[in-house]
Amino acid sequence: MDLVEKRRIEIIHAAMKVFSNNGFERSKMETIAAEAGIGKGTIYGYFSSKKELFEEMICYNIDKYKDELIKIVASQQSFSKKLAMLFSYHANFIEKNLDILQVTNNSKLLSCSMKNRIIEEQKSFFELIEKMVNIGISNGEIKDNIDGEVAVLCILGAINQLAGKRIFIDKVSADNIDAAPLVDIIMEGLKN
Amino acid sequence: MDLVEKRRIEIIHAAMKVFSNNGFERSKMETIAAEAGIGKGTIYGYFSSKKELFEEMICYNIDKYKDELIKIVASQQSFSKKLAMLFSYHANFIEKNLDILQVTNNSKLLSCSMKNRIIEEQKSFFELIEKMVNIGISNGEIKDNIDGEVAVLCILGAINQLAGKRIFIDKVSADNIDAAPLVDIIMEGLKN
Amino acid sequence: MDLVEKRRIEIIHAAMKVFSNNGFERSKMETIAAEAGIGKGTIYGYFSSKKELFEEMICYNIDKYKDELIKIVASQQSFSKKLAMLFSYHANFIEKNLDILQVTNNSKLLSCSMKNRIIEEQKSFFELIEKMVNIGISNGEIKDNIDGEVAVLCILGAINQLAGKRIFIDKVSADNIDAAPLVDIIMEGLKN
Amino acid sequence: MDLVEKRRIEIIHAAMKVFSNNGFERSKMETIAAEAGIGKGTIYGYFSSKKELFEEMICYNIDKYKDELIKIVASQQSFSKKLAMLFSYHANFIEKNLDILQVTNNSKLLSCSMKNRIIEEQKSFFELIEKMVNIGISNGEIKDNIDGEVAVLCILGAINQLAGKRIFIDKVSADNIDAAPLVDIIMEGLKN
């Protein structure tokens, strides 16, 4: 890897830590620089502004997330198993990185092209999960009269809510969360 | 209602509009004042600071949300029906107010006591929904071997994700969202 | 006069002092504010940026200068007398305000429209003086085979150079400079 | 010439181009280095600071200007011819270098010793031109009741104003400016 690229990644990692702790506005370039162990001005050799750094950080996270998502969807596993894997991955991701499903909240400060890019990326997340659902349907694991899109939103919503609660409120580490009850509810439903 | 209290509510409503459009930091007191049709300095006669206004606005929303939640839980309806009502209410709420499940994201700027208060309130939300689940169990509508807490998180996560997608991405108005597929998936699960 | 306009003029006067002492870049908004006896932020209630303040200050000077210039040109005096008046006015002006003939030096930092505006204004200065020359020609005071434009440039150049030398190098006050030798040279030439 | 001295001159020439285009503050060391085709840090091997480079550049220009000025004054030509030569040289100089008569405007950022040095140098310019005038007087070309100093200032002011107008406003190249009308006015005056 390029030395410049290496340094960009270091700064992005520092930015992830600071931005996800404080949000965009309350994060100071100085704090990010300190976190990266460099001087304030150095960041501007790699990113033209705070906003660009923020956007690049989001892209970096989206890309990272998507790479693994594709692997999970493509893996030769039962749907239930994939669900558990997805939960585990998502929980680990939001624990160490940032809540990928909630970046749109900060969309007010993103450039218009970034906003659109992020919406497109989120759509492609949804499509990947929907593909996972469709594989499950063709396997006969999942009912074929399901509304695929709603299923995706239920899955992601449930996963995100449980992971967020366990990690940020209950202070449980991502690896110690039991995904089984969630998988069970999503698969079997609540009805008696 | 007190005249002072009336004015406080007017300011809070203006603040809701502005804060939910722009987030805390990018909202200016001047904008909120203009939205409320009053002078900038006047706000300080009713709230000691921007932060206090923000916190009071959150409390106001939480209270409003909880009042209705209690009614839904207590209503003499089937669990499925209550689920649909909850969805409808939640969608309308986040459309006009703010995303009550995501305020914890902004918790970095809340005072410590507020942070705890909000966490307590969220817990009481969860308990209310859990109560709804338990009523369903005793009614025989819902399986009795369900992990109640996880069920609550799945329900709220699914509802929030669907409502958010429909309202903020698909630009559908809250009243025009079909809750049936969501209710169906939560009740029946995905399994074939 | 409007209170807002009054305050704008006060700030412009402070800006004139500071900008002409230090140039645009080395002048701090804080210094200008201090000179005006107000807070730094107050300036931004009247001017949107340092650059706008600078541009408005230049316009203000140009307008002020031109008003008097018109009076001198229109006055019922001999050309020689007008020349002396012009010198006296110019010397007083650059002593108390700024060197109106040299603002184009700072043109790199002016907005394009301002740059054009200033060039137009300078042209109109030149035209006013040329009119003065033409009146002299029709009066029979001045030769009719003179290149009017070059005459104007000689007059202004000579006036500005003498005034600048006397005021900024010799530290003579504007009112104590003897304009007679200059008038004599311009009128009679050097030739034996 | 020393290799070090050669490199210093190269840097000074780059600095002249950049400083005269942008002024002192808006000129970046990086731009000057790029113009000189060297690295930013290299400049500091030859000049201790931006300010020193600026001062050295001014000295270099003054010396260059003075050398030629001396030749013109000493040349065996009529005063009128010398005037035309002086105009031509001055126009070429400010076109390619910097306005030698206006550096005092930037005197705020010069060191005190430099400021004094420049004032001394300007005085010696004036004395050289005054010498030229005096030669003209002893030749009988020029009236003997002229105020020599004022004559010098008129000459230089007129020359500078005309050259500046033609080059920077009318965008005429220095070699294509007709000096005859200026010489005529200075020699013959305006009077009918």
Next chain:
DNA sequence: CATGAATGAGGGTTCATTCAT
């Protein structure tokens, strides 16, 4: 009580200068 002009602390960004390579 209501106002909005005034304030100044705070933070993003630039760029002269340094120094390890």
Next chain:
DNA sequence: AATGAATGAACCCTCATTCAT
């Protein structure tokens, strides 16, 4: 000797808060 990545002081501008009217 030459380089350019790194640094941090300096400065413009914003906006929460105050207070005279």
